Amino acid sequence: xxxxxxxxxxxxxxxxxxxxxxxxxxxxxxxxxxxxxxxxxxxxxxx
Ligand SMILES: [Zn+2]
Numbered sequence: 001x002x003x004x005x006x007x008x009x010x011x012x013x014x015x016x017x018x019x020x021x022x023x024x025x026x027x028x029x030x031x032x033x034x035x036x037x038x039x040x041x042x043x044x045x046x047x
Contacts, residue, residue: 004029009028021036
């Protein structure tokens with residue numbers, strides 16, 4: 001079995017309908033990843 005260290009290249013960023021940041025990454029070998037980040041931009045003290 002051949003293995004190599006994946007290099008995650010950012011392939012794109014998007015914002016879902018729920019307001020989450022969706023990051024697409026991929027390696028040159030073809031492996032892909034999708035990571036979602038919850039963006040908590042709520043500030044209760046903001047007017
Ligand atoms: Zn790879």
